[in-house]
Amino acid sequence: MNYALIFRGHNFEYEVQAVAKIFIPGVRFQLCREQDAPETENWILTELNPVQNRMQVKIRLHGMQYEDSLPAVPETAEQEFQLCRMLWQGLQKLTGYQPPWGMLTGIRPVRKVLDALGQGMPPGQVCEMLKQKYQISDRKIKLALDTALVQQAVLPHSPREIGLYLSIPFCPTRCSYCSFVSHSVASAKNLIPEYVQKLCEEIKILGNLIQNYALSVQSVYIGGGTPTAVSAGQLRQIMQTVQEFINLEHIREYTVEAGRPDTMTEEKLQVIREMQADRISVNPQTLRNSVLQKTGRCHTAEQAVEAFRLARKLGFANINMDLIAGLPSDTEQGFADTLRKVMELHPESITVHTLTVKRAGNLYHDTAYQKIEIPAVEKMTELSARLLPAAGWRPYYLYRQKNTVGNLENVGYALPGKENLYNILIMDDRQTILGAGCGASSKIILPGQKITRVMNYKFPYEYIGRFDELMAKKEQIAQELEKLALYN
Numbered sequence: 001m002n003y004a005l006i007f008r009g010h011n012f013e014y015e016v017q018a019v020a021k022i023f024i025p026g027v028r029f030q031l032c033r034e035q036d037a038p039e040t041e042n043w044i045l046t047e048l049n050p051v052q053n054r055m056q057v058k059i060r061l062h063g064m065q066y067e068d069s070l071p072a073v074p075e076t077a078e079q080e081f082q083l084c085r086m087l088w089q090g091l092q093k094l095t096g097y098q099p100p101w102g103m104l105t106g107i108r109p110v111r112k113v114l115d116a117l118g119q120g121m122p123p124g125q126v127c128e129m130l131k132q133k134y135q136i137s138d139r140k141i142k143l144a145l146d147t148a149l150v151q152q153a154v155l156p157h158s159p160r161e162i163g164l165y166l167s168i169p170f171c172p173t174r175c176s177y178c179s180f181v182s183h184s185v186a187s188a189k190n191l192i193p194e195y196v197q198k199l200c201e202e203i204k205i206l207g208n209l210i211q212n213y214a215l216s217v218q219s220v221y222i223g224g225g226t227p228t229a230v231s232a233g234q235l236r237q238i239m240q241t242v243q244e245f246i247n248l249e250h251i252r253e254y255t256v257e258a259g260r261p262d263t264m265t266e267e268k269l270q271v272i273r274e275m276q277a278d279r280i281s282v283n284p285q286t287l288r289n290s291v292l293q294k295t296g297r298c299h300t301a302e303q304a305v306e307a308f309r310l311a312r313k314l315g316f317a318n319i320n321m322d323l324i325a326g327l328p329s330d331t332e333q334g335f336a337d338t339l340r341k342v343m344e345l346h347p348e349s350i351t352v353h354t355l356t357v358k359r360a361g362n363l364y365h366d367t368a369y370q371k372i373e374i375p376a377v378e379k380m381t382e383l384s385a386r387l388l389p390a391a392g393w394r395p396y397y398l399y400r401q402k403n404t405v406g407n408l409e410n411v412g413y414a415l416p417g418k419e420n421l422y423n424i425l426i427m428d429d430r431q432t433i434l435g436a437g438c439g440a441s442s443k444i445i446l447p448g449q450k451i452t453r454v455m456n457y458k459f460p461y462e463y464i465g466r467f468d469e470l471m472a473k474k475e476q477i478a479q480e481l482e483k484l485a486l487y488n
């Protein structure tokens with residue numbers, strides 16, 4: 001079925017589209033400007049009319065109609081907000097759907113809470129503001145507030161405290177829902193040795209910059225992909241370079257997102273321990289084999305549990321486990337069983353993602369994706385939000401993504417003191433993070449100034465082939481770090 005969005009007298013396409021997608025997910029809207037007539041029965045018109053000094057919304061959806069208008073407000077941001085609010089109310093009325101995050105379309109609800117708390121607003125008033133302004137449900141407001149309160153206690157104090165991210169963009173196979181640039185080990189086999197070598201070169205360069213400007217590395221995060229998809233020797237080569245060239249004196253956490261249980265051997269876990277990383281992720285996503293089989297992950301629930309036990313046996317005292325709510329063919333009961341079993345293992349943190357499928361994911365084109373029931377997925381996330389805090393895992397980071405089932409959220413829950421700083425900071429834009437490897441970006445944050453982002457090339461072959469050009473970009477990073485070095 002086709003749908004059109006018609007915009008008249010304003011440039012709020014992005015926000016209007018985001019609101020429409022809350023109620024009409026997974027469609028590509030025909031976008032029409034001014035007098036263009038839509039070629040479809042279903043359309044939404046949003047208009048700002050300066051002559052009549054009015055804003056109006058008209059909706060025609062599946063034979064139903066809605067119309068509303070208001071006197072125009074003078075300020076542009078407020079015009080956008082009011083127009084979107086009228087649209088949200090209209091779509092809510094026509095569809096009967098009450099989105100849990102209300103009309104909030106942004107990816108960082110916690111940021112709104114932290115900003116309000118930072119301005120001195122008491123927590124109760126923050127909750128009221130979120131409810132009145134964005135129509136967010138009480139459950140989600142509580143989740144955002146609880147998360148913000150945990151974050152407040154762990155945020156860094158000095159702009160010179162930074163994080164380091166290293167990307168290893170290879171995986172044993174491609175998960176059906178994956179839209180990252182990750183390459184399967186089989187297809188990238190010949191690239192991996194050279195990739196590792198270039199990554200080590202980049203780590204050395206960043207290490208020199210960090211030393212030159214006397215920055216303090218607080219966290220290292222080796223992610224991907226699946227970092228343990230490379231050999232134990234290659235992993236050692238990378239982590240050894242970190243040991244030699246990055247000053248880890250002030251480190252608060254060092255994570256290797258091992259990820260896929262089928263890549264975790266005793267030898268690789270020993271390398272990680274020896275190189276002083278103290279946190280790993282063992283990500284089952286689900287402990288139902290029938291569901292796992294449909295994800296393309298090629299490991300079983302038993303392997304995930306074995307990998308967890310092996311890591312424990314080798315002395316890892318900070319393990320995260322990732323789950324996904326909404327995997328095709330999973331059920332509320334199935335998710336509840338997975339959650340219970342994972343809680344019984346007692347990892348230090350449990351991250352509950354909601355399924356997100358972008359066009360680049362194989363699942364996007366699969367009918368199984370269309371069959372996912374949003375109310376059931378909502379219940380899975382609600383169950384996590386109820387059971388985990390009651391058992392001691394507090395929500396400590398929360399973000400939303402486009403194309404997530406039901407516009408729901410991803411939440412990291414951790415035992416007190418086991419919150420992952422990097423996960424908080426990557427979403428929060430409060431700390432400089434230097435990135436190495438393909439797809440990584442460096443984000444330099446000077447207080448009160450525009451954030452500088454320097455992107456690396458997206459694909460491994462580009463990263464290797466254009467490495468010299470990439471190194472030229474380090475000059476820009478150096479200029480920004482020089483300014484950062486002036487802060488205490």
Ligand code: SF4
Nearest residue numbers: 171174175178182225
């Ligand atoms: S493990 Fe992660 S990065 Fe690798 S294919 Fe699966 S979703 Fe993508």
